[in-house]
Amino acid sequence: MEKWSLGVFASIDAGLGVNLDVAHELGVPTIQLHAPKKETRTQENADKFLARLADLGITITAVFGGFEGESYADIPTTARTVGLVPPETRAARTTEMKEIADFARMLGVDVAALHLGFVPHDKDDPLYKAAVDVTRDVCDHCADNDQALHLETGQETGEALLEFIGDVERDNLFINFDPANMILYGSGEPIEALKLVGRYVRSVHCKDGTWAEKPGEEWGAEVALGEGDVGMEAYLRTLEEIGYTGPLTIEREIAQDPERQKAEIGGALKLLGELKAKLS
Numbered sequence: 001m002e003k004w005s006l007g008v009f010a011s012i013d014a015g016l017g018v019n020l021d022v023a024h025e026l027g028v029p030t031i032q033l034h035a036p037k038k039e040t041r042t043q044e045n046a047d048k049f050l051a052r053l054a055d056l057g058i059t060i061t062a063v064f065g066g067f068e069g070e071s072y073a074d075i076p077t078t079a080r081t082v083g084l085v086p087p088e089t090r091a092a093r094t095t096e097m098k099e100i101a102d103f104a105r106m107l108g109v110d111v112a113a114l115h116l117g118f119v120p121h122d123k124d125d126p127l128y129k130a131a132v133d134v135t136r137d138v139c140d141h142c143a144d145n146d147q148a149l150h151l152e153t154g155q156e157t158g159e160a161l162l163e164f165i166g167d168v169e170r171d172n173l174f175i176n177f178d179p180a181n182m183i184l185y186g187s188g189e190p191i192e193a194l195k196l197v198g199r200y201v202r203s204v205h206c207k208d209g210t211w212a213e214k215p216g217e218e219w220g221a222e223v224a225l226g227e228g229d230v231g232m233e234a235y236l237r238t239l240e241e242i243g244y245t246g247p248l249t250i251e252r253e254i255a256q257d258p259e260r261q262k263a264e265i266g267g268a269l270k271l272l273g274e275l276k277a278k279l280s
Helices: 020-026 043-056 075-081 087-106 126-144 158-168 179-185 190-200 232-241 258-279
Strands: 006-011 030-034 059-064 111-114 148-152 173-177 201-206 208-210 221-223 248-250
Touching: 006 020, 006 258, 020 043, 020 258, 030 248, 043 087, 059 087, 087 111, 087 126, 111 201, 126 148, 126 158, 148 201, 158 173, 158 190, 173 190, 179 190, 179 201, 179 208, 179 221, 190 201, 190 232, 201 232, 201 248, 232 258, 248 258
Parallel strands: 006 030, 006 248, 030 059, 059 111, 111 148, 148 173, 173 201
Antiparallel strands: 208 221
């Protein structure tokens, strides 16, 4: 795969990410896949999907887990409902995340990824140890599949994420770096965080956003790539500095407005293509 191969976040069925037909129409060679519904995660369906991808000339680079009941309505709701941290849903979601990793294996994909959820800042909080333990559990399952587990950035500062990875103590645990999430959650300047955690970054999102008036208390706003506060040229230059050569996966989740979504992803592809040419 060429350096900084372009890609989009996509889905098989209704859900997060663009439809595969849109990805093909936009001409992208890679996708990250949002895991399909539980009942469809079979070897037969994996084989059919792989055959379709082969026809379209598209490669999956990661499979992302997501769960029923997750809501990003506001920051407190996100903390309460997202990922494997909330105690009420942890056991069932951990089982499902392992099943998603197994489905990724059926697809021949060696990366499973997810939003882990809000890890407490206080290491003495029982939820912190629980988050470490559940991450170890999923990492060990992925290791049995010869897979890595990628945690998507957002909720934690770069420093906190580094400490957490150190505490988990698993050599197949890495980062899917999303610069806009750092801004949306108010968790720190993305470029500085990228420099700090760079040795663990094995996949990335290309997404943009603007800061909230009260960062960390209110959501920032997601915007079209190049129109926010990330600074995409600085982002790519920093990816170059840390030695990242993997796919640049565009994420633009406005499924309620598919025409705008397609147009803005097309604009993002154009921008990234120009930046790649400039920096090569």
